Amino acid sequence: MPKLIPVPDALSKPFWDAVNQRRLVLQHCAACNRLQYPPQQACQVCNSAASLTWKEVEGRGHIAASIVIEDGRLNRRMPDQPYNLAMVTLDADQRVNFYSNLPGTPPYKVPVGAAVEVMFEEVAPGQLIHEWRVVA
Numbered sequence: 138m139p140k141l142i143p144v145p146d147a148l149s150k151p152f153w154d155a156v157n158q159r160r161l162v163l164q165h166c167a168a169c170n171r172l173q174y175p176p177q178q179a180c181q182v183c184n185s186a187a188s189l190t191w192k193e194v195e196g197r198g199h200i201a202a203s204i205v206i207e208d209g210r211l212n213r214r215m216p217d218q219p220y221n222l223a224m225v226t227l228d229a230d231q232r233v234n235f236y237s238n239l240p241g242t243p244p245y246k247v248p249v250g251a252a253v254e255v256m257f258e259e260v261a262p263g264q265l266i267h268e269w270r271v272v273a
């Protein structure tokens with residue numbers, strides 16, 4: 138399934154470098170003790186930039202919601218339709234959401250509420266992306 142290839146910038150580079158090492162590393166605000174994704178210049182709660190550090194987290198979550206894309210507008214993805222688009226909440230901080238196509242789970246068969254774990258897919262030579270799959 139062709140997917141969008143990430144283009145890391147200065148802000149997101151630590152995240153993508155970790156993904157390429159099959160690790161999930163998110164911003165953590167020491168002042169609020171919360172995780173943040175996607176990367177931002179400052180904490181979305183207290184607006185502190187100095188309190189943000191990078192922290193490796195366990196790639197475990199749950200499916201909060203799911204839809205099926207039947208008529209999307211991304212040209213690269215049209216041949217794949219219909220496909221899943223699920224919202225995953227991270228167990229380590231349920232305010233952190235990820236979107237996933239849930240590889241291995243057929244469209245219309247997403248078990249909302251089920252546990253998922255992070256996985257990594259190569260979308261270009263040397264470039265991985267994070268995805269999520271249902272825990273068997």
Ligand SMILES: [Zn+2]
Pocket residue numbers: 166167168169170180181182183184185188
């Ligand atoms: Zn904060």
